Amino acid sequence: MGDVQQLYDQVDTDQDLYGDWQREDSLRARPLFTVLWLITLAVIGIMVLRMTPNGLDGKKYIPVVVAFVPWMACVSAVTLVCALIGRRRALAVVCTLCLLTQLCWHWGYIWTSDERTHELPSVSSLTGGSADRYARVMTLNTKNGLADAQQIVRTVREEHVEVLTLQEANTGLLQRLAAAGLGGVLPYSVVATPTGHDNGGVNVLYTAAKPVSTTGDLITIEASSVPSACVRMASRTVCFGSVHPFSPRPRNQGLWNSGLDSIAKLQSNARLFVLMGDFNSTWDHASFRFLLGDRFVDAGEQNGSWFHMTYPANITLFGGRVKVPSLVEIDHIVHDRSVVVGDLETVTISGSDHKALLGTLDVEG
CATH class of the missing domain: 3.60.10.10 (Endonuclease/exonuclease/phosphatase)
Structure with missing residues (x-):
């Protein structure tokens, strides 16, 4: 019975260590996904500027920023991959919606x-x-x-x-x-x-x-x-x-x-x-x-x-x-x-x- 108890104790210890490792890994990854969320919010902001109506789209730096909208699909795609790897579901969903919207906007460049x-x-x-x-x-x-x-x-x-x-x-x-x-x-x-x-x-x-x-x-x-x-x-x-x-x-x-x-x-x-x-x-x-x-x-x-x-x-x-x-x-x-x-x-x-x-x-x- 002593050997069995030692085995259980070892398993509990391993689980505790694994849990500690997961928590430490999550803490290390948190700054990365904070940055990815900020990047995604910036992409959403640029996409909103893209919807500025005629006559207002020439204000300040709006036309300069909007000119780079096609590149936002690349940003959303990279962020989506990171979110999937890190199992950040909310971020993955938001990135997917951004990417699909951008593809719809530029579908004529992809398929005629x-x-x-x-x-x-x-x-x-x-x-x-x-x-x-x-x-x-x-x-x-x-x-x-x-x-x-x-x-x-x-x-x-x-x-x-x-x-x-x-x-x-x-x-x-x-x-x-x-x-x-x-x-x-x-x-x-x-x-x-x-x-x-x-x-x-x-x-x-x-x-x-x-x-x-x-x-x-x-x-x-x-x-x-x-x-x-x-x-x-x-x-x-x-x-x-x-x-x-x-x-x-x-x-x-x-x-x-x-x-x-x-x-x-x-x-x-x-x-x-x-x-x-x-x-x-x-x-x-x-x-x-x-x-x-x-x-x-x-x-x-x-x-x-x-x-x-x-x-x-x-x-x-x-x-x-x-x-x-x-x-x-x-x-x-x-x-x-x-x-x-x-x-x-x-x-x-x-x-x-x-x-x-x-x-x-x-x-x-």
């Missing part, structure tokens, strides 16, 4: 309901001149005209680009593009009407086909004027525009909202539009979604081919040892719903702090 976007011809099969229903298009913010002109022209040639829109261009860049031979590929151009609201330079548009009509100021806007060229493609006439509203910096926030609202007025215009450029806004901004309305769509958001982050580009830290990745998608191809755009890709152009965004459109999709 319009399979026509995957049926477009490859770039190599496109023919020049825009006479058929297809065209390869490209947009680039040139960072005050500092972008590499030769690389722009080389990309236009290699990608069979038939419509090119540039933002923040200046006389020096236009001269370098001409010297690099852009006129031999895209002989027709429209330069925006200069105004006192030009932000970083003027907008420019180049086409391979001769436009039916052009204008240097498509709309009244408190930003760089929007040049436009209407081009005949197959049986339709498409009106292309190069846009660049102000960025949502604190000193520009009123101009940021009004610029996007001005572009939104094109919803009532009868022409068929493809608008390209640096919109200085993302799908998560209410002002950008208001711009789209029921008429326009963002090629990136409806393509089902993931995000195409365009900003920043060519930025490094610590003397060039660390390259900053592109974090936000603020350059867009916005078009009427009857137009199909697919085959999206980004290209890094030296000298610019934006990546070029390219796509293939079908005007009779």
Whole structure:
């Protein structure tokens, strides 16, 4: 009996030690999960800002914070894994709800309901001149005209680009593009009407086909004027525009909202539009979604081919040892719903702090 009692005593001792170990482990983990709860609350706060309505989403630093909403899914996913490992049920439930909400918001980047976007011809099969229903298009913010002109022209040639829109261009860049031979590929151009609201330079548009009509100021806007060229493609006439509203910096926030609202007025215009450029806004901004309305769509958001982050580009830290990745998608191809755009890709152009965004459109999709 003595041996049996010793065995029971040993078991009790082991259980006490195991219980003490569990309590100590729980105490050690408590600060970690406190931090994870704080992170989750911050994510929820950012998600609430994402729901700020048009007109109010330009206040203070709201537009800057909201631009990073897509990355919150990564934060929620990592926190969810930690919560599951640590058996924190409440935290796991909250993280799951956050993650599901974020996936719903960005479902168009993951899966497209319009399979026509995957049926477009490859770039190599496109023919020049825009006479058929297809065209390869490209947009680039040139960072005050500092972008590499030769690389722009080389990309236009290699990608069979038939419509090119540039933002923040200046006389020096236009001269370098001409010297690099852009006129031999895209002989027709429209330069925006200069105004006192030009932000970083003027907008420019180049086409391979001769436009039916052009204008240097498509709309009244408190930003760089929007040049436009209407081009005949197959049986339709498409009106292309190069846009660049102000960025949502604190000193520009009123101009940021009004610029996007001005572009939104094109919803009532009868022409068929493809608008390209640096919109200085993302799908998560209410002002950008208001711009789209029921008429326009963002090629990136409806393509089902993931995000195409365009900003920043060519930025490094610590003397060039660390390259900053592109974090936000603020350059867009916005078009009427009857137009199909697919085959999206980004290209890094030296000298610019934006990546070029390219796509293939079908005007009779």
